[in-house]
Amino acid sequence: MSQNNNQQKKSKFAQSEEEIVKFWEENHCFEKSVQQRPAAKQYVFYDGPPFATGLPHYGHILSSTIKDVVPRYFTMKGYRVERRWGWDCHGLPIENIAEKELKISGKKQIEEIGVAKFNEFCRSKVLEFAGEWGKMVKRMGRWVDFENSYKTMDNSYIESVWWGLKQVYEKGLLYEGRKVLLYCSRCETPISNFEVAMDNSYKDVTEPAVFVKFKVRGQENLYFIAWTTTPWTLPGNVALAVGAKIDYVQVRQNNEEYILAKDRLEVLTGDYEVIKEMRGMDLVNQEYEPLYEVQGLKELGKKSHYVAAADFVSTEDGSGIVHTAVIYGEDDYNLGLQLDLPMLPTVDEVGKFKDNVPQFANQYFKKVNPQVITDLTKRGLLYHTDNYTHSYPHCYRCETPLFYNAIPAWFINVQKIKERLKELNENINWVPQHIKHGRFLKGLESAPDWNISRNRYWATPLPIWKCQCGQLEVIGSKQELKEKAVNSSQVTDDLDMHKHSIDPIKINCSKCGQEASRIPEVVDCWVESASMPFAAQHYPFANKEWFNKNFPAQFVAEYVAQTRAWFYVMHVMGTILFDKPPFENVVMTGTIMAEDGSKMSKSKKNYPDPWKLIDNYGVDALRYYLMSTPVMSGESVNFSEKAVDEISKKLLITLANVNSFYQMFKDKKDESYQPQFTNIMDKWILTELQMTLLAVTDGMDAYEVIKATRPLLNFVQELSTWYVRRIRGRVKGSDERDKQEVLHTLDLVLRTFVKMAAPIIPFITERIWQDLRHADDPISVHLCDWPTADELSTTGVGTDHDLSKNILKNIQTIREIIEKALALRAKTGIKVRQPLPSLTITGQELGAEYQEILREELNVKEIKFGQEFVLDTEISEELKLEGLLRELIRQTNSLRKKAQLTINDKIDIKLSTNSTLVKQMFQKYETDYKTGVLAKSVTLTNDAQEHSLKLDGEEASISF
Ligand SMILES: [Zn+2]
Ligand SMILES: [Zn+2]
Incomplete structure (x- = not known):
């Protein structure tokens, strides 16, 4: 990912989003969203810690998004969702970087320069890219406590890992053995089967x-x-x-x-x-x-x-x-x-x-x-x-071809707990569901014992001391080490718990009293990831009560390769230590490929730079795109910038336009008015709103994010192309009661919609909320409660199920009729502006309010019911004049628009024509014309005017 270049042009959306990031920061919205929820009502989410050794890419953006969407949703539902960032600090990735930068290779050279120096160098490199990650996380709108992150290299973290391993040992599940393992001859260490299961390991x-x-x-x-x-x-x-x-x-x-x-x-x-x-x-x-x-x-x-x-x-x-x-x-x-x-x-x-x-x-x-x-x-x-x-398998870090090698190593006995692993898997809700008895269960069934030792340096040291007499001492805490150490003064309070500081500490053998030394191996860093639920809390040395109450987590999400890696190792540790599955709900995402279906590759540049994409379309478009594609149900998806563009237009721009429309008339809303919601279009949009709310809520509750996402776009389309288009006349009209009805409806619709879309598209919803909110409303949409169907039932919508169904059905019916009739009009070449005498429709008789919509949409004088579908295209003199009027109004208004006039600009018009028809029309409809084009006066003259017009074959000219 390239540096975000400030010179680069940013879209309005992107600029607005950056302002909102600032707004959230200045108002501590994230902190408030957590603190305003009761501490007793926790929703726990585990964040799989990334390595900070590379820059974030689309895969990270995807997981960052889902890890933001779900916690935001449950926060709005009233839960306290604490979110703390973590860093995976140990292991081969960072050791390889250190070797390269120190210009050394292999264990012999590491030991020549000294393990202390090597490890300290690793430590200095660990958070090299943290700043870049912080920038991306913030810009993506991800709410997480980034500053206060836990690190797997922290002493507290390592101590908890030691505690965990001692538990494993005491349960008789830790043993030393010789096993055939895939082995990297460059890194000189075995590679575990789930490391091999990660990407890039197998090559033809x-x-x-x-x-x-x-x-x-x-x-x-x-x-x-x-x-x-x-x-x-x-x-x-x-x-x-x-x-x-x-x-x-x-x-x-x-x-x-x-x-x-x-x-x-x-x-x-x-x-x-x-x-x-x-x-x-x-x-x-x-x-x-x-x-x-x-x-x-x-x-x-x-x-x-x-x-x-x-x-x-x-x-x-x-x-x-x-x-x-x-x-x-x-x-x-x-x-x-x-x-x-x-x-x-x-x-x-x-x-x-x-x-x-x-x-x-x-x-x-x-x-x-x-x-x-x-x-x-x-x-x-x-x-x-x-x-x-x-x-053929290759080392996932250095790409050296691996080979099978029988070497001595330490193992967790997975065979002994396999049945329990399978039983506890039954308690996990997997999304997609097929993973539960497919990929994950198959992985459990074929799982070999877990090799947890690595013959390396920068990791948690294996807490095993071995005496010459054969006695093993597994140490579970710093305190225990101090008690057993030959020289307890070596175990200082700030003792760094890495290999180079721990190895010099000898302990007294509890069997024969001789000095025992630590074995040289360090821990597979997957043991650290597996221990994250308790180690990030420094359990059981701290947060004991909290942890006991809040394990397992409600939610984790990662991409497919983690099924046999992080998900698996956490499940093993959770089962051994707590006899519980570590998470209740898990979302497994698929992989994002380049547009042509190949792997995204930095060197091939076969995908758009994420920063540029964000500057173009904004984060909301990207978030919505990612959350609505099948990648959320575990499938591979080819990234499509075109689709992001489409979402930007169909969802975000449309929604922004609806809001702008409302803002133009908002001042006319009378707060004391008690709306009745009797208009059929109002009832209809509220019904649609309620259906959307139910679908989104159900989708989110089931962690099926696609189901929670797609209805949002559909709703915005309905809102814009049907509701807002049809109410334009009503908000401008003179019926004050009706105007209040429509303004109250639109306000309620927008307020409810931005809340239910807030987790997915947090920026635009916040922007609109700022326009909508009253003084006593929360300052951020993300501090609101999740809307409920009950709230909407005060509108009368939804309380009568049959009525709601009926409205949806009837509106659907008239839309089909409109489509058909418009097609007929297009065939005969008669413009919609030309009024026609009647439309005959078949089927059940529709209520007056639906007939009214049909007459307006189709510009016909009468709706008849009969055996056949007939559009009467006989144009009488009278209808012809009315058609001319509509055409003149339309053309005049388009000239007004060109002249950049607003609704407050009233004009004086001069109209000139030789056409008898136009003159007749003007005589009949002078008032209608004036109202239709916001004119103070219209004067008929014989002199040709500035703008010449063609009105269905008749000529005229006007000026104003
Ligand atoms: Zn290697
Ligand atoms: Zn001994």
Whole structure:
């Protein structure tokens, strides 16, 4: 996002919005909106803390909007919705930035400069972009306590995370184990499955897939054929796996014989002859010759290089015989444990081959792929090689290709609590609903144990001290650390709780009394995000009562990738620590793509700069657009500037125009007048208003924001194109009672509408509220209570359900008639200004008030009821004169407008014509003409005047 350039032209909307931001600040509207609601009536909302390491983009704008809309709504409903910003400060994103800026790479160099220096540098970088975020958040109209934000690097936050982990440990759910995990060789740390589930992790790569020949021991020219897409793992091969019940064949081709699955014969190239068939179980325990000798393997004294049966073998791809390198695959590892296969890593922590495979020693694992192929080809052990395209995981921070690696790590035992996770999921309201038993439940079902340790530096240190005697001490607070420390004076009140300050502190082993040291690992920063509900409150060290009363939260919202990330980890922690789901309602949004459906990309510049867009259309248009698109029901949406433009015109400009219209006549409103709401159009718009209010309220209550948004635009269109258009005559007219009725109606409509639209479009509604509000009204629309249908029932509308339905139905009917009749007029080429004698309509007879609307809209003298739909187009002399009058009034008024006259300018007109018809018309309608064009006098003259007019073929000229 580029800097907001002040020179850039801003639209009126944008300028007005910026004034409103100031107005809110100066009047402390946000603070008041929170404080005016009772502390006992809390509505809790968790804000997923963003990293401050990048600039905000449309995804953030989307989540910022929904995180503003829902709290504003519940505030108006009478709840106290406290909102505090948070920052995610730890982990690889910031460490990577620090490495780059310090011009170092890898753990060795970090440790050379010192962890203290490295961590302090990370700390200094954390909030680098906070200012830019603050600017965007404020401009978006998001109400949140930004200044007083919590940070995951705060001591108080870290202490709560420690407390949480100790609870997990005491419940027997924390353990150290060796597991196969995706591993980044550049960051030298395992990456958890939900980090991999985030964007940008999987990329399509094309790699060699090889069919390798494993020579059966003691047989000449007989080979097992196995398949792998990771040739570099072949030196680590210790077994081959087959499916016990799968059919295999032995085939002869040229001078050699091969064994492979019967269903996979297609992978052979050229002719072959099947000479034998067998089941997988017949192959079990057959031995073969290793492709490579790994030094030190034999010394482990374990049986290796034989065929074993395994459930995971299929005949979907490959040869039906699976190469097994126990360290470098999940299935492989489990099989290795089951069979007690030797486990000897061939690759070190930075992804380079170890000395135990001298041929490839010190080479990066990916670079070994082609060398293995060349080598095996030379030795006649490669059957065939293919290019194979598959999606391969990469480090989400540094984009290094990951590989599976069995490394020791700390885990939260998810298997033990899985049933409870699933049960508690039943209590969560998911929007869209299908996520509950779809994506989220599936994620729970397949969730492995959660690896929570990282072999890194800038994060919460894992609070585990290990003694040589094997005793573990898990520390749950600073106080506990002080009590157990060998030298308690090290644990000062302002002790920074990061690795470099904590590691020097030794504690006394409670079992043997020796000194125990902290293990080197830090915590996966998802543990921090998962702890946000209590850690942001420094629970249980503070806010204990508040937290106990207000957990779980009522609401969270994030985009789809967080389903298996933040939503998931919070659910795990909530379940373990409190046996409750952490949130009651969750909105999962989709992803915003570029207009052409591709990913939004900074380098491709395939999307409009958000700041420019906001300067053009204002924030309201963007907010409404985002809240009304299917991205709110979890779908991907291609961003459309055109749609934002359309919303600006159809909703915002239209609404502003309706308000301007009302403001012109507002002074004429008599506050003491008691409206009766008897006019059919008034009743109709109030009915529409009530229906809209119900739809918006229902949508918001169900967190279905699209349903709460779309009716707003429809209503504004109805209000403008039907109601306001039809009442123009009434507000200008001489019937004082009717004028009061219409002004009171329009006032009520606008007041109610701006309240119900305020959460979605907070700026324009505030602007209009300032025009509408009385001295005793709240100073901001956002300090108002949410309107209720009961309030509107004082108008008499809605109390009688049938009546309301009837009005809506009848208005709908006459609009259809009008549409038809106008089409007929257009066909015959007769302008609407020309009055016609009658329209005959079919169906039930309509009430007088509806007939009146029809006569006016269609400019016909009479509505008849009959068997057929007929527009009588017979124009009598009298009607012709009336048509001329209307035409003359219209043209005169358009000249008035050009001359920029207002309703207060009364004019003297000179009219000249040779047309007999026009003269006749003038004789008959002089008064009507004068009233219609706000003229003091009209003089007929023979001299041609300044403006010549064509009136349905007749000529005239006027001046004034
Ligand atoms: Zn990495
Ligand atoms: Zn001990």
